[in-house]
Every structure is written in C-alpha cells, then in structure tokens.
Amino acid sequence: MTEQIKFFLPGPSYVLEEVRQAMTGPMAGHRSAPFKAFYLKIAERLPKVLRTAGDVMVATGSSTLVMESSVLSCAASDVLNLTNGAFSERWHSISKSTGKNADKVAFPWGEAVDPDTVRAALRRKRYEAVTVVHNETSTGVMSPLAEIARAIREESDALVLVDTVSSLGGAPVEADAWGLDVVLAGTQKALALPPGLAVFTLSDRAAERAAKVPHRGFYTDLLRYRDKHREGGFITTPGIPLLYALDRQLDRMLAEGMEARWTRHELLYRRTAEWAAARGHEYASAPDARSFTVSCLRPPAGVDPQAIVKGLAERGFTIGGGYGDWKPTTFRIGHMGEVQERDLDVLLDEIDQVVEGVAAGAAVR
C-alpha cells in the first residue's frame, strides 16, 4: 500500500511506515560481533549516497554536532564562513564560539554564494578551512557547490567543509569528484529518516590536518570517529534504533538510485515552480539558485503566509512557515525525502483552497 504524504516540513520530513517499524528491532551490544557485521553493511552502502570512495561515519546527534565538530577538528585558528541564510550564519556563530579566528563573507538572504567573490576573499587571506551550506533551508537557495569548491581548491589549500543537510539525497552531491573534505548531513531531511543521526565524510587530507589540530574535544573529534569506524564501531553508544531505520532506508534509496532520486526532487521543484507562477506565489530565492528540496514562497499581496500554514494544518497538512526575519512574509514547502508528485499535487490543490478561503475572508473584513 502506498502512503499518502501530508507532511511537507522542510525537515524533519515524512518517514515511511516501513522505516519507522524497522526501529522496533531488539537492542544489541554495540561492540558485539553481530552488531559489527550489521554496521559493516551500513558502512558499505553509505558512501554510495555521498559519492565517495572514502569512509562515511555516523554520529548520534543532530547536524549541528557535526558542524561544530568539523570546525573543532579541521582548523586551529583561521576559518572563513560563507553565509547566505540562517544555517550558514550558524556556522559562523559556531566558529566564533569555539574560539576560532572567524571571518565571514556574507551574501544577501535569498541569493546563492558566488564563487568569484569567494576567490577574491581567499586571495586576501589564508584560511585553514572554509564553510559553506549547499542548500539554505531558511531561504530555499541551492548554491553552486561544485564551482564554489573548485574556487576554494584553486585559490587556497583551505579545507572545504560542506553542510548538505537539506540537499543530500535530494540533489547531486559528489564528495570526491568535487573535492569536498567534510560533507555532513543530518538524516531527517531528504534522506527521509527520523532525526537523531548525522552522516559525514572526512577526506584523507582533512584527517592529516586534523591530527595536528589541538583541542578537538572528545565527542567532537572527527578523527576519533573515523578511527573507531575503521575498527567497525563507534566512539560512544550509538542510537541503535535509528541505525535500524538507516539500514532499511539505505536499501530503499539505493534501489531507487541516487540519480533517479535527484531527478524526482528536481521534478518536484519544477512542478511547484509551475504552480507558483500560475497562482502568483513568488519565489523568495534567486531564479538561478532554487532548491530542489524546499520552495520558499511569498504569497500574492493581501494573503498572510501564516494563515496558509494554519489553514493547511486544519485540513491535516503540514508545511513550513517562514524562517527568522522571513517569518511574516514567506512560507516553505519541503518537497523532499519520499514525497512523490501525486502527494505534491494534492498539497498544491489544498493550498489553492486555503488561499481562496483566506482571500474571501479578507474581502469580507
């Protein structure tokens, strides 16, 4: 039986019943031989999702844990944070709060990170690491990650730290081909898993540099994660039920195929864009930088986005409101994870009905 999805938050996203059921498996000793064999099967499949020949580690914690860990592990001092929304700003706050000498190059909300501006910044100063968010969930902007990484690699020897929290599994991410040193993502977005785990890569050159960085912490030391992973395990007790879910969802994702998954997400974005243009909902993200996984929209004049979110909730549908400063003016549709075009079509029709009601209510008043 196919499940109709009515839950379109830009994370956490809808988790299929089958994957939720997988979490009810019995507990196991995480250092036992059967559990190690189970984890090895995860370790063999995850690199196919992040497109790397290297290791992919799993942390029990949310994406922010690995954002912080990557800064602590990969730079002793000088970090450059590229910002264009709330989550890239978070990486700047993390860099400062962990005592790094952090600069930022800020792009306006709604716009992509521009590779040429990044090049210019790297010519002015040497950095040990540069952070970039591939897909800004707050604004629905997807930046040209391959070009940004190329600019960083060509202009410097800085490590490229990338947040793919809301793009991994929903848009092309090529850890090796694009020269990315740390690629991290929580599992609760386009991977369509419950929150609580984060996956990440650590390139060989990043591991070599990390070995020389003092005070990497314990829970935040990516090198420690990698060494334990190579022994077949974890630095601490992992979220075992979440790993059961990951195991099941990896099979589903790889059966669909990563390319097919990216294409499905692109089509969901295009379907949303077509509908938005016809109804007068305006994208808040620049036209050349729209996300495959989240559409951030401004409704037509006179329609309150928060009334749309509320009206949908009354009908049993969930979408995201605007984020931060954009809360009063935008709403966000998370078309990610396991959402199919038929689910999206039902949602868009529901939004039409809610907007009609909101507009009629405004006319009466």
Ligand SMILES: Cc1ncc(COP(=O)(O)O)c(C=O)c1O
């Ligand atoms: C792009 C991006 N980065 C980081 C985060 C923080 O993730 P978490 O809440 O898993 O720590 C989010 C959460 O929405 C996000 O969308």
